[in-house]
Amino acid sequence: MAISNIRYGEGVTKEIGMDLQNLGARRICLMTDKNLSKLPPVNAVLNSLAKYGINFQIYDNVRVEPTDQSFLDAIQFAKKGEFDAYVAVGGGSVIDTCKAANLYAASPSSEFLDYVNAPIGKGKPVTVPLKPLIAVPTTSGTGSETTGVAIFDFKELKVKTGIASRAIKPTLGIIDPLHTLSMPERIVANSGFDVLCHALESYTALPYNKRSPCPSNPINRPAYQGSNPISDVWALHALRIVAKYLKRAIRNPEDREARANMHLASAFAGIGFGNAGVHLCHGMSYPISGLVKTYKPKDYNVDHSLVPHGLSVVLTSPAVFAFTAQIHPERHLEAAEILGADIRTARIKDAGLILADTLRKFLFDLNVDDGLAAIGYSKADIPALVKGTLPQERVTKLSPRPQTEEDLSALFEASMKLY
Amino acid sequence: MAISNIRYGEGVTKEIGMDLQNLGARRICLMTDKNLSKLPPVNAVLNSLAKYGINFQIYDNVRVEPTDQSFLDAIQFAKKGEFDAYVAVGGGSVIDTCKAANLYAASPSSEFLDYVNAPIGKGKPVTVPLKPLIAVPTTSGTGSETTGVAIFDFKELKVKTGIASRAIKPTLGIIDPLHTLSMPERIVANSGFDVLCHALESYTALPYNKRSPCPSNPINRPAYQGSNPISDVWALHALRIVAKYLKRAIRNPEDREARANMHLASAFAGIGFGNAGVHLCHGMSYPISGLVKTYKPKDYNVDHSLVPHGLSVVLTSPAVFAFTAQIHPERHLEAAEILGADIRTARIKDAGLILADTLRKFLFDLNVDDGLAAIGYSKADIPALVKGTLPQERVTKLSPRPQTEEDLSALFEASMKLY
Ligand SMILES: NC(=O)c1ccc[n+]([C@@H]2O[C@H](COP(=O)([O-])OP(=O)(O)OC[C@H]3O[C@@H](n4cnc5c(N)ncnc54)[C@H](O)[C@@H]3O)[C@@H](O)[C@H]2O)c1
Ligand SMILES: NC(=O)c1ccc[n+]([C@@H]2O[C@H](COP(=O)([O-])OP(=O)(O)OC[C@H]3O[C@@H](n4cnc5c(N)ncnc54)[C@H](O)[C@@H]3O)[C@@H](O)[C@H]2O)c1
Ligand SMILES: [Fe+2]
Ligand SMILES: [Fe+2]
Numbered sequence: 050m051a052i053s054n055i056r057y058g059e060g061v062t063k064e065i066g067m068d069l070q071n072l073g074a075r076r077i078c079l080m081t082d083k084n085l086s087k088l089p090p091v092n093a094v095l096n097s098l099a100k101y102g103i104n105f106q107i108y109d110n111v112r113v114e115p116t117d118q119s120f121l122d123a124i125q126f127a128k129k130g131e132f133d134a135y136v137a138v139g140g141g142s143v144i145d146t147c148k149a150a151n152l153y154a155a156s157p158s159s160e161f162l163d164y165v166n167a168p169i170g171k172g173k174p175v176t177v178p179l180k181p182l183i184a185v186p187t188t189s190g191t192g193s194e195t196t197g198v199a200i201f202d203f204k205e206l207k208v209k210t211g212i213a214s215r216a217i218k219p220t221l222g223i224i225d226p227l228h229t230l231s232m233p234e235r236i237v238a239n240s241g242f243d244v245l246c247h248a249l250e251s252y253t254a255l256p257y258n259k260r261s262p263c264p265s266n267p268i269n270r271p272a273y274q275g276s277n278p279i280s281d282v283w284a285l286h287a288l289r290i291v292a293k294y295l296k297r298a299i300r301n302p303e304d305r306e307a308r309a310n311m312h313l314a315s316a317f318a319g320i321g322f323g324n325a326g327v328h329l330c331h332g333m334s335y336p337i338s339g340l341v342k343t344y345k346p347k348d349y350n351v352d353h354s355l356v357p358h359g360l361s362v363v364l365t366s367p368a369v370f371a372f373t374a375q376i377h378p379e380r381h382l383e384a385a386e387i388l389g390a391d392i393r394t395a396r397i398k399d400a401g402l403i404l405a406d407t408l409r410k411f412l413f414d415l416n417v418d419d420g421l422a423a424i425g426y427s428k429a430d431i432p433a434l435v436k437g438t439l440p441q442e443r444v445t446k447l448s449p450r451p452q453t454e455e456d457l458s459a460l461f462e463a464s465m466k467l468y
Numbered sequence: 469m470a471i472s473n474i475r476y477g478e479g480v481t482k483e484i485g486m487d488l489q490n491l492g493a494r495r496i497c498l499m500t501d502k503n504l505s506k507l508p509p510v511n512a513v514l515n516s517l518a519k520y521g522i523n524f525q526i527y528d529n530v531r532v533e534p535t536d537q538s539f540l541d542a543i544q545f546a547k548k549g550e551f552d553a554y555v556a557v558g559g560g561s562v563i564d565t566c567k568a569a570n571l572y573a574a575s576p577s578s579e580f581l582d583y584v585n586a587p588i589g590k591g592k593p594v595t596v597p598l599k600p601l602i603a604v605p606t607t608s609g610t611g612s613e614t615t616g617v618a619i620f621d622f623k624e625l626k627v628k629t630g631i632a633s634r635a636i637k638p639t640l641g642i643i644d645p646l647h648t649l650s651m652p653e654r655i656v657a658n659s660g661f662d663v664l665c666h667a668l669e670s671y672t673a674l675p676y677n678k679r680s681p682c683p684s685n686p687i688n689r690p691a692y693q694g695s696n697p698i699s700d701v702w703a704l705h706a707l708r709i710v711a712k713y714l715k716r717a718i719r720n721p722e723d724r725e726a727r728a729n730m731h732l733a734s735a736f737a738g739i740g741f742g743n744a745g746v747h748l749c750h751g752m753s754y755p756i757s758g759l760v761k762t763y764k765p766k767d768y769n770v771d772h773s774l775v776p777h778g779l780s781v782v783l784t785s786p787a788v789f790a791f792t793a794q795i796h797p798e799r800h801l802e803a804a805e806i807l808g809a810d811i812r813t814a815r816i817k818d819a820g821l822i823l824a825d826t827l828r829k830f831l832f833d834l835n836v837d838d839g840l841a842a843i844g845y846s847k848a849d850i851p852a853l854v855k856g857t858l859p860q861e862r863v864t865k866l867s868p869r870p871q872t873e874e875d876l877s878a879l880f881e882a883s884m885k886l887y
Contacts, residue, residue: 056686057697058677064686071687258477267475267483268490278476278732282705313697 055195055222055316059309062093062185062225065136066101072181072220074134077105078127080147081138082113084350090187090228091138106130111139111146113351114338114358115201120149121161127154135182137219140240141191141358144184145199148217152199155179164212166443169203175216184219187228189298189311190240190359192247192319194222197272200358202339208437209335213272218323224316226309234299235348238415239359241295241311244287246362247318251276251325252284253373253380254447273326273447283321285387290314292388299415329369329452332445333460334361336437342425356424363412364421367405368463372456374401376449409467420466431461474614474641474735478728481512481604481644484555485520491600491639493553496524497546499566500557501532503769509606509647510557525549530558530565532770533757533777534620539568540580546573554601556638559659560610560777563603564618567636571618574598583631585862588622594635603638606647608717608730609659609778611666611738613641616691619777621758627856628754632691637742643735645728653718654767657834658778660714660730663706665781666737670695670744671703672792672799673866692745692866702740704806709733711807718834748788748871751864752879753780755856761844775843782831783840786824787882791875793820795868828886839885850880 056064069077077098081091086109098105108126112119127135127150137147153159156177162170184194193199197218200211229237257275264270276284290310297307338361343354374381378400385404386392388411395403418424426434435457438445445452452460475483488496496517500510505528517524527545531538546554546569556566572578575596581589603613612618616637619630648656676694683689695703709729716726757780762773793800797819804823805811807830814822837843845853854876857864864871871879 055698064684067685067687071685265483266486266490268486279474279736282701282736286701286705317698317701 054220055224057224057313059227060225062090062223062228063097065094065183065185065223066097066103068183068221069098069103069134069136070101072134074181075104076130076132077103078108078130078132078135078150079105079138080108080111080123080135080150081143082111083109085139085143085187088231090185090231093225093227094136094138094185105136106132111143113142113349114355115142115146116204117161117201118204120146120201123147123150124153127151128157132180134180136185137182138185138187140186140188141193141200144186144191144193144219145201145211147182147184148199148219149201149212151179151182152212152217164214166210166213168442169206169208169210169440175214179216181220183221183223185223185225185228186312186315188232188236188240189229189308189315190243192244192315192323194219194224195316195319196323198323207336208339208440210440213443215272222316224312226305226312229308229312230302230305232302233348235346237299237308237311238417239346239357240315241291241298241359242363243359244311244315244318245291245295246330246359246366247322247327248284248288248291249366249370249384250327250330251280251318251322252288252384253370253377253449254325254328255449257325271443272323273444274324275447276325280321280325283317284325287314287318287321288384288387290317296415326447327444328448329373329445329460330362330366332441333365333369333434333438333457334358335441336434337361337364337421337426339437340430340433344424360418360424363417364424364467365460365464367408367467368460370408371401371405372452372460373448373450374404413468419468420464421461422465426465428462428465431458434461473639474643476643476732478646479644481509481642481647482516484513484602484604484642485516485522487602487640488517488522488553488555489520491553493600494523495549495551496522497527497549497551497554497569498524498557499527499530499542499554499569500562501530502528504558504562504606507650509604509650512644512646513555513557513604524555525551530562532561532768533774534561534565535623536580536620537623539565539620542566542569543572546570547576551599553599555604556601557604557606559605559607560612560619563605563610563612563638564620564630566601566603567618567638568620568631570598570601571631571636583633585629585632587861588625588627588629588859594633598635600639602640602642604642604644604647605731605734607651607655607659608648608727608734609662611663611734611742613638613643614735614738615742617742626755627758627859629859632862634691641735643731645724645731648727648731649721649724651721652767654765656718656727656730657836658765658776659734660710660717660778661782662778663730663734663737664710664714665749665778665785666741666746667703667707667710668785668789668803669746669749670699670737670741671707671803672789672796672868673744673747674868676744690862691742692863693743694866695744699740699744702736703744706733706737706740707803707806709736715834745866746863747867748792748864748879749781749785751860752784752788752853752857752876753777754860755853756780756783756840756845758856759849759852763843779837779843782836783843783886784879784883786827786886787879789827790820790824791871791879792867792869793823832887838887839883840880841884845884847881847884850877853880
């Protein structure tokens with residue numbers, strides 16, 4: 050497994066101008082979203098670019114929860130600009146958009162579907178050389194600064210999908226906890242739930258040596274390899290941080306220790322799931338986001354309805370882990386214990402229920418919407434949600450327990466109401 | 469921080485022929501030592517090379533605990549061979565020799581001292597492109613498959629030093645636990661002590677944000693950055709594995725679980741110390757090895773006297789951590805607890821003594837020689853040992869507590885006898 054370059058520390062963003070000089074870059078594309086363009090993280094980057102006399106153009110048209118259309122708009126900008134390096138300042142939406150822009154600008158003769166994950170796209174391997182991309186995350190969630198993944202909402206098909214290739218992994222991730230201080234409560238919470246699910250799913254994913262078929266040539270193996278002793282270290286460590294700090298980070302924007310730790314946990318979990326993969330919470334989340342009706346989450350400064358990614362993954366987590374625990378009950382129990390469950394008298398066969406209860410209590414304490422029903426779905430939507438999950442085979446096949454359409458249906462139904 | 473590519477699994481060595489094909493390599497240099505050339509790890513590599521029709525030359529003249537002369541011999545071989553990739557199968561001695569051969573063959577106009585660490589050498593940055601190097605560790609110790617370090621004994625000066633540059637980090641490390649099964653007891657023990665010290669030293673090293681001077685341009689920062697939240701994860705995890713598995717791995721060559729875990733721990737600790745650094749045990753070990761008199765360790769199939777690296781670092785560890793604990797007592801106490809100490813009623817100011825006692829007991833249980841006296845040193849050697857430590861500033865400056873010559877003297881004296 051390969052792990053990205055990261056630099057950690059309060060204020061390390063001020064070095065970015067020097068990094069770009071060291072890369073010999075002369076025409077920089079700085080990507081962000083409209084909301085962030087007025088906030089301190091973008092400011093810190095601009096100051097450093099000015100100090101080192103770096104020539105740049107800003108693209109701040111990134112859509113929160115990007116779509117094929119919004120990716121294409123950014124790609125268009127990148128193609129025109131003929132940039133020799135990219136800087137992405139934002140959450141997963143910005144970093145993912147920037148990865149796609151870098152990829153397609155470097156491969157001008159490719160069709161958009163060429164690199165999109167099969168079976169929706171063609172899933173072609175990337176063979177063109179990309180420009181350096183420095184990612185400066187401002188949420189503590191996706192870990193996109195460490196992964197070779199870019200996710201978007203395919204509007205036509207009403208389903209989220211993405212591009213997955215080691216080639217689009219950022220050259221450097223700058224983990225500067227100062228950027229987390231401007232996050233409002235619900236953005237801390239939802240992006241934190243993403244970290245929680247990355248850690249839980251990669252820790253419980255199908256083990257790397259049980260995956261089949263496993264291409265005999267290492268070069269053909271997917272980025273998502275299944276859980277393994279190395280990704281386990283990252284997943285467990287991230288989970289411990291989430292257990293200790295997520296509540297504090299949400300409740301108190303001044304709690305720098307908690308926010309800094311969550312910012313690191315996001316990268317740690319990213320390294321873990323970027324090598325091991327995620328499974329059902331993520332696979333099922335894509336239609337939950339893609340089919341959104343009118344839900345407008347608190348604290349998101351955007352003009353369209355959306356289900357934030359972290360919320361879309363965590364709402365099914367109690368049902369999912371109750372379902373998967375059959376396979377590695379001891380890992381499920383261990384996760385429950387890390388999240389605060391008293392397991393001294395627990396029976397191993399109850400591992401799934403115990404983890405599910407622990408998660409429900411955790412979400413209740415954090416004022417999370419009461420299940421899929423609370424964000425606008427009803428029983429009548431289940432067939433469409435299941436249909437949207439089926440093409441997510443790239444991740445769902447990493448579930449330790451195989452699932453039928455009936456199983457998926459039951460998981461969505463069990464996630465309608467949590468408390 | 470950057471982390472190497474590693475692949476883990478029983479039997480994954482059989483893929484190495486394919487890896488070399490994927491790299492487009494046509495002339496391979498296979499390095500090992502005379503002892504290993506007849507053992508299963510080298511055999512497994514040869515089988516894979518044959519299967520994929522890979523053209524190679526073998527160099528098995530690596531010296532166990534390499535010297536400048538032995539490095540130069542390997543470099544000569546590499547220059548003549550005009551190889552386009554390297555495979556190193558062995559312990560740190562082999563992997564380090566191969567790194568040096570790759571470096572100087574790629575930089576034919578360089579003098580040997582050019583890349584050797586200052587102040588002994590010139591410590592020039594590496595700017596030439598190197599050929600791919602695949603490292604297949606057969607000991608569970610150095611973690612050299614993950615680091616940008618190559619250590620040798622500078623015979624003339626009677627002191628160990630090395631080359632340190634991210635450029636010499638292997639392209640891929642193949643962590644195949646099958647290779648550990650042929651290790652005799654003392655090689656498991658001594659290389660395991662190296663893992664123990666990598667973990668303890670990097671966890672207690674000067675924190676990254678206390679290092680001074682810290683070059684303002686990131687490109688000029690040394691590979692050893694001081695302890696940081698990321699290297700801490702690796703160090704603690706490696707320490708936990710050592711605590712759980714090292715004794716078992718030593719006692720029973722059939723204990724595959726223990727040996728496999730130690731093989732991973734070696735790489736984990738390597739990633740940790742490769743980014744954070746080591747400090748006094750390592751700095752003081754170089755003269756302990758370099759000034760060796762007649763000591764011939766059990767189980768080492770070599771014709772010259774040597775102090776195995778792992779033994780040379782661990783013998784001073786009780787004295788060193790009793791000395792450094794003043795600075796981060798809580799980390800020292802935590803390490804002692806992981807290694808089995810009961811700290812429920814411990815006072816924080818006793819952290820150093822507690823860790824030192826825990827280490828002494830650990831070493832006693834494992835039949836380790838009773839201190840420097842047992843391997844041939846006496847009080848009269850202390851001035852020479854101190855003098856040999858002074859040029860090791862690159863590592864000793866990472867000690868959390870600064871040390872005078874008197875301090876070093878006292879540390880060597882306290883390490884003469886352990887039990
Ligand atoms: N690439 C990957 O590996 C990966 C993994 C998981 C999720 N994702 C994708 O990432 C996207 C979600 O990203 P996200 O959760 O980071 O959120 P986001 O990028 O969608 O941002 C959410 C909102 O938070 C605001 N915001 C971000 N940082 C802020 C700050 N410091 N202060 C104030 N406001 C701030 C943004 O302006 C935006 O309005 C989804 O599209 C999801 O599918 C990608
Ligand atoms: N590069 C780094 O980051 C780094 C770190 C620590 C130490 N080192 C250096 O590495 C060297 C020590 O390396 P080491 O401890 O791995 O040992 P080693 O390479 O010196 O080997 C020791 C002995 O073990 C034998 N051996 C190795 N694997 C075997 C196996 N599987 N079965 C049977 N015999 C086996 C060897 O033939 C040799 O006789 C020292 O020079 C030390 O300074 C380097
Ligand atoms: Fe996610
Ligand atoms: Fe070492």
